[in-house]
Amino acid sequence: MSQMKNAIVGQSGGPTTAINATLAGVIRGVAKTDQIGTLYGCLNGITGAINDELIDLSASMDDGKLALLKHTPSTYLGSCRYRLDKEEDLARVVETLKKHNIGYFFYIGGNDSMDTISRLTAYAGDSGIQFIGIPKTIDNDLPVTDHCPGYGSAAKYIATSVLEIARDCYCYSTPSVTVVEIMGRHAGWITAASALARTSYSSAPDLIYLPERDFSTERFIADIRQALRRRRNVVVAVSEGIVVPQYDDDCGTRDVFGHRQLGGIGKALTDIVKFYIGCKTRSIEVNVLQRCAAHLASKTDLDESEAIGKAAVQAALAGETGKMMVYVREEPYSVSFDCADINGIANLEKKMPDEFISPDGNDVTAAFINYVTPLVAGEAYPLYENGLPVFLGR
């Protein structure tokens, strides 16, 4: 009998509310099979494999801890933003994997992390090690999969926040324009979810601007004037990735993946309103809570995120490698799991399709509302002690 192989799991990229639910799913999936030995956790993303910094997850987790882990935001194992593109680093990763007799490598992350899976598969595909990516990104911008783990919770947080911010705005009788700046570099998925905030008594967000459409300052001013004729307190949702022509000073810094570091669009838009219209304005930058507010997670998102982790273990046992796990949507709403070639996913971005954006380019469509509504369904409250949520610390 050949020696039983071990497995390793890592987390990478920006934190989300659901990435630890997926980790819990991988841990439960491995615990359930007798075909995998020890499950190691790779600390701080791929750098943990480069530097041989692993912890034994099989020994340190029990049911109680896994229940807490599912509701714990950000990355339990730590993260990194590190491009695995040096031959030397690839060799060191494979050396670590061989040293620990690893047969299965699971990596939970977004576009850049799928690039890591793609490179590892190409470099070590004949080593007998199987490489499986599991999606994770609030940006919801990975191709093939219907949606991404973490997106539903971000969408729920944004919609709830915009609803509560709108209530805050509506209490004064002075006309005002409030601009809510929301994450999303190239894709407007998170910003678009703000449309769920609309109720019978609140029209906020009155306007939605997405990076999928070119931004026109003239059009924006006309939109705001029209909205102010209909209501006293106008609320605008805008993606951080919008480029305002006269504010595009191109002075932003870039991260190690060459992405521009954005911010300040809310300020730019309120400056425009102040200058051309002159009413009271407020710019609100929704902070990192949109990716780590476990206190307001979507139950659908956490449950699916855990299940896709378990499904990844099944896929690996079935012999898959060089793949990313994907959600397949079924109607009435449910998801099943499949896996797709990593090379059709890594480094590609899924933007919002035309049918989800209104013809005017300043709103979403009913088709998008139908798409996003089931993803925010259900509340997944963490355990509270003394009034504060209890998370799993490492």
Place this chain on the structure above:
Amino acid sequence: MSQMKNAIVGQSGGPTTAINATLAGVIRGVAKTDQIGTLYGCLNGITGAINDELIDLSASMDDGKLALLKHTPSTYLGSCRYRLDKEEDLARVVETLKKHNIGYFFYIGGNDSMDTISRLTAYAGDSGIQFIGIPKTIDNDLPVTDHCPGYGSAAKYIATSVLEIARDCYCYSTPSVTVVEIMGRHAGWITAASALARTSYSSAPDLIYLPERDFSTERFIADIRQALRRRRNVVVAVSEGIVVPQYDDDCGTRDVFGHRQLGGIGKALTDIVKFYIGCKTRSIEVNVLQRCAAHLASKTDLDESEAIGKAAVQAALAGETGKMMVYVREEPYSVSFDCADINGIANLEKKMPDEFISPDGNDVTAAFINYVTPLVAGEAYPLYENGLPVFLGR
């Protein structure tokens, strides 16, 4: 038999998560007695009484709506920031009250609203109308009362947010300093509550700066250097009201009450860290959700806020006027209600006492933790439909 008097209730100042719970309490209190006729709602604070813009709350509310109202953030009746200091306005208010046969005037608000109650009592004290203030402020800065309705929910929101932000910070291995800017012009109560975020695995906030202490840039730099020696990712909680000497450009605008409009202290502090220490920094301004995040309200706060509204009706029926309702703390923790002379409260601010601030001036004490802990206890989840909270619209 003399004609039965009616009552009126208004809301004023900045929104809170709990001000509508107090409104629900007043409505329930009036509904319970047969000594008061109709309860009117005064729209947009005192300006509704000046302009005779009232709604009939007795006719429009039922048990189901009151249950929703308790969990609805911001002001159901609208608000204002208007100083009632003109003889002409006082006369118009009294004219409106007489026109509607008002015997009881309830005003839910903060320092400035208590000034309104004080002026009305002085102006119309012999008219037979009784004036009762009910405290409301996330700032927790009203004297006499043990704490203020709305503060417990703000404290819970801030502590939970700092805990989740800390998790977000801890996931990267690069040293960093994150500054979280929190509301509070002259009193540090809300910022201080961030100390509740500390757990066995997270020391955030590592430093807390309150407006009750003069800020020293030199001391701040030394504090940060020391904290960075102990841990990789340092989290700082700071009140918006802190004045950094070299950044005090005095260019802030002022509101109608003469208060400086503040903001930007987080940016100032991260600029200092970047310049003198040079590590990665992030500034997070917690937005208006700290005063209107009904999705994360404190059950203790909402229950007490409703009860003090009912108690105000009892106090009015007992003949009180020119008073503000106060919480009296009992041990083990519970509150009872009393009322105190409005002139010992209006326009006064209760800052954090010395025994709640550490000798070094960069933290809080165990005595403060004992004070604040019961105020955030319990979760008061709103009703959810389709994944979003349901609030009462008007």
